[in-house]
Amino acid sequence: MPSAQPNSKRKLHLANSSSRKKAKIEHRNADELPWKTVTRPFEAGMGGDDGIMELEEVEGVEVVYETTDGGRVAKFNVLGEKSDDDEVEQEVEHESDEERDDSPILVDEILAFDSENLLPNWYKYSLHPQLSRALHAKSFLSPTPIQEVALPTALAGRDVIGVAQTGSGKTLAYGLPILHHVLSQPKPSPKTKRPLSALVLAPTRELALQVSSHLNALLNHFEEFSSEKTVKKSSNPATTDGKMPTKKPPPHVSVAAIVGGMSSQKQRRILDRGVDVLIATPGRLWDLMEDDDTLARDLKNIRFLVLDEADRMIEAGHFAELENILRLTLRESAEDQIPTEFDDDGEPIHVEEEDSKEGIKKDDLQTFVFSATLSKDLQRNLKKRSRSKGSKKHYKRNEAPASTLDDLLLRLDFRDPNPEIIDLSPVGGLVSTLQEGRIDCLIADKDVYLYYFLLRYPGRSLVFLSSIDGIRRLMPLVELLNVKAFPLHSQLEQRQRLKNLDRFKNTANSVLLATDIAARGLDIPAVDHVIHFQIPRSADTYIHRNGRTARAMRKGFSMLMCAPDERRLVKALLGSLNREESEIPEMAIELSMLDKLKARVQLAKQIENTQHKIKKTNHDRNWMQETAEALGVDLDSDFISDSDDETKLSNQKRKAKDAKMAALKAELKRLLSQPLIAKGISTRYITSGSRPIVDDLLAGELNESMLGLKKAEAGSDVAVPKKKAKRKEQWKKKQKDKVKETKKAKAED
Template sequence: MKAKPNASRIALKRKLKGSSGPPRKKVKVSSSNLEDLPWKTLSRPMETGLDGDDGILDLEEVEGVEIVYEETENGKVAMFKVMEDEPKAEGEEESEVDGEQKEAEPESSEDEDESAMDAEEALDFETQLPEWQAFGLTQRLGKSLLAKKFTSPTPIQAASLPHAMKGRDIVGIAQTGSGKTLAYGLPILQHLLSQKRPSPKKRRPLRALIIAPTRELALQVTQHLDDLLKAGEPAQAQGSTTQKKPPPHVSVAAIVGGMSAQKQRRILDRGVDVLVATPGRLWDIIGDDDTMARELRNLKFLVLDEADRMIEAGHFVELENILRLTLRESTEEQIPGEDNEEPTNGQKEAGDDLQTFVFSATLSKDLQRNLKKPMRANFSRKKKAKPATTLDDLLMRLDFRDPEPEIIDLSPQGNLISTLQEGRINCLSTDKDAYLYYFFLRYPGRSLVFLSSIDGIRRLLPLMELLNIKAFPLHSQLEQRQRLKNLDRQSTPNAVLLATDIAARGLDIPAVDHVIHFQIPRTADTYVHRNGRTARANRKGFSMLMCAPEERRIVKALMHSLKREENEIEEIDVEMSMLDKLKDRVVLARQIETSQHKVKKVNHDRNWMKEAAETLGVDLDSDYASNDDDEDNHTSKVKKMRDGKIKGLKAQLKQMLATPIVGRGVSAKFITSGSRPIVNDLIAGQLNDEMIGVKRTEAGSEMLKHKKRKRKSDVRAAAPASP
């Protein structure tokens, strides 16, 4: 039986055509005959798990019914007007169909023009991209790679793409910054670009779902795929301003928390081909959108980026609920009925051709063990087998269509990136601020400082600002706009980003020179991911551990988990004479910050009490009010003294910051005299502007062990030869 057309849609079509159309007839139904209304049965939400059970959760709706009230002897009675359309005149339906065909003609001509344009400017893979030729990429992807200057695949891409292009499931393990996004992004875009351009009149079905653990990573993946698609667009499509731009061949959208949920739902209503989402926001939308839940059963691609982070115990329970929607129903779980008949004529079941990609930098449960918890000996004699790895846990949660997924492990030995250099500073916890300040002045560059708590960032941020260090916070309690803004500010020269482990995974923060572990990470995989924010794409990077005496045990356990020795990380050589002078600056800045914090706290407490009393409509206690009045009488005098003290401290700190730090043995008057003349470094432009007496060098160039070795070799060379 053909469904009745929607009255609002028909009215809209008639309005656009300028015709009133045939009149509708109205039918009155009394309130006692509700069963006579044209009710329509709805399918139940898939997350309830009750779709197909008779007699449970029956949902119905009715359309085209107006409620009116009529006066009767018994008072007002609700009446219902059912709007029904008259039969269409002959030829009307045909004209609409013909109109749709006419509107669809420009779409096919656009595809022909685009293919003709690509044929004229065909890319020669053999000469321009010889290393990509074996993967059989489309012309558009080839042009995108050439425009982005990706002339050769990275090792993870070269190892995974041959299997991915054949439809195999991939589990990839590679170091951070190795190009994992393109390793799974190219097969997805290759498949979607080879399909016919979707009709703008129909909702795009979801074909690929990429799940990421953090908002920043999801937005970054979306931007990366969008840039790749735009780079390969024809020049005519990119520069067309007068003509209306056609819908994109492939649509990519991000669904993350911290942004407008209504706007994201509107994007999904239009339909997207590739959806990049965080588990929490995606599960919230699925709860209100049954169409999205059904589309997950018919996915073509499923990607878990940074998978080990999302399957840790106690994290991302929503991910398990989402993965359940992608599972195939076994014959035992299916309910006999018309909807569960076995496919015939060799047809595949819905979602049977799902291709799964799992990528991460670390996939080992040993790396996720909390190093701060003491190890307990296992005295069980029954279970002597090795504990299950994270890969085993993942295989249990995922429904791989491939009976034997291709596992590609390119993680370096000890999880150490080849272009990364490590160093450490052994100091007291109370001196970490001074050593950190010394590092910023001694080795200028863009630095990313990791702390374990938000309170640590809030304490350290004003201190760095008083010392004229451009520092910006990044943690979970910031609004999403502020987080993205601070990430953009990181690109400024010598900027410092104070972050929690929210920035440790997946983010491609541009040009990070140094990663500093101000507080030792709790797990070894977090240490690996932190280090992965620098030395990306074969660039150099430096990682520094700031180790207090009470943290030695954690560092030792961390190195043991990485199957490395503790002494492998060499200690950085520190100019102690300069450090002592910098400590005076840090102590003074800390004193200013403490005074300002006390003033803010007192004002905050007083304002909070007054606002609470006004909100509740009560009067403050007489003792409190009298004390408040007394304080107000003496406020001006006390405030002047307090502000004067802080102003004097700031002036003293400003004078200290304006005076360069001069090293031991350097003459402040004559550049050619002293035990450490600086004239040569000054002429060569290698003199450090903040620390006179040391060269402007990269971090890691001066290690304590290297200096000791050099001194020993110099002594041996100077010693007289034995007769």
């Protein structure tokens, strides 16, 4: 077979610059280069009669271009053997490298950590040194009750179903065993794709991103620590030669979140590189799996499966993709597998397959299910009227049965025949550090009472509404009243949702108007108040809403705004929690202040209604014209004439409306500038009047927004009923007894 021409050669392997300096260079023509014949790969479609007769390649050649009168000419330099002088020069360089102390850092040197003395409460779990160091750096000196009970079982490889109050540390209860396992494995090679080890499913985007940030926080501390030591080692200018430091190596553990509202292409690239721990919402994960069979195969071999806030994901009409994802995690038992080998007696031989990389069985799956509520009775929609006991229940044709938590547990592929069930939920769903209060008012007056509460008790307030329309109505109203407020609902773009969350976290006295997407799992630091502007539809939603405050044993306050039409709903809500309506006391309201606030709110509503009408009229007219232009259709003459007439009259009307709007805004500005003075305060002499404020003013205890009222926490204006106080004491005792019983059972085992 004749050889191919020089212009058909496949590639040239170029030597690096350091080799060029220390090698003999031989100039040759292209035909004189040391070509090597290579086989044609069938995978690339080059194995048949495709017109290519032969492929050749060459190594150790440098291509140099020289400019001549005839243009650019390529010359080939063959890099030969090193001379004796070059070897001596390399030895000298090697000696100088030893003097620079540029040796790599040992991992053991970085991970050395005295957890027995620094973290005595964590030492018994024998966690990876990296995790112990991160826990100490973040001042997590003791495990929470749910972590103390769940960690021994989880680290032993058993399945865990955990129920604990919000803010109790459930994320680390399942996150620490997962990270401990992955960190204990050899560090993956950067040339190979990481195998997926754990899948964490969460119901909302915000919760998935939060779980990812919590787990990465434990890992990033080690990466920063090792990077600092590397910089110190290589800080000598002689070692860097003025160049940038070496590229940071890939992390030992990779944690990524896959959620909707973000670029799916970027998320696909993250998955293609390989992830150890994947946190995802079911919807986006299923969308990516439909176009990626590799991801579906990876799910069949995962080591950990976690369902965070599991009860939310099984509500009727939610997360239809969840069942499809769970089916991929189901694995055949030894009895169900089709045997491939038989012994001499014809009996099938079942061979246990093992993963050569991790040394674990392929069907070894550990499942964690965590939530603050796992009772299907709490998921009942309270707004649906219950049928009478004597009436028969009729089902519609093709109506699917309601999904329950029991159905979910049956669908999960528990490897453990008896999963460890840990129930540390508080009595009545009430956290011990949470105070509750109630305001009974008309629906039309809820805006005024909310405004009063925000001025009377400054702080971060999370206001829950059941509908997006309610947020859109309330948002401009509170902005006109100079209240810093941010919306959060499902129709906002993901970037805007995260931006509003960050603003709320970083603003001391602010309000977050949110739907129930913010009720699950979000750990927002220092939320002072949770306000139920609209009553939740189910008891578990009420528990999760309250869980946004009073987290990690901090104080918090929950206020229920109840209209007369909602009394029945509140009674059913508390009945589901085995509580009485009288257990939530009514808050004391300064009625003299309330009357002054009504004028402000009514004026703000009038301005908002006028602005809304103007915006709606302009939007409808512009939409009609833009649609007609896009379709190439001429508008009706009547519409045009009406528009012309409106245009002629619009100048006069617009001036009149603008003047009226300016007057209303000026009046509202005047009312907002006036101080709110409580009844009995003298405006001339602060030492006189029935309520002197001199002492409070000098002590700095005066409410700046409402003169005459002291600075106070929301819980100080409600009286705790004796029955409620008794329930708290019973709950505390029950929590201690549960922990003692668990420890005793572990010791006996």
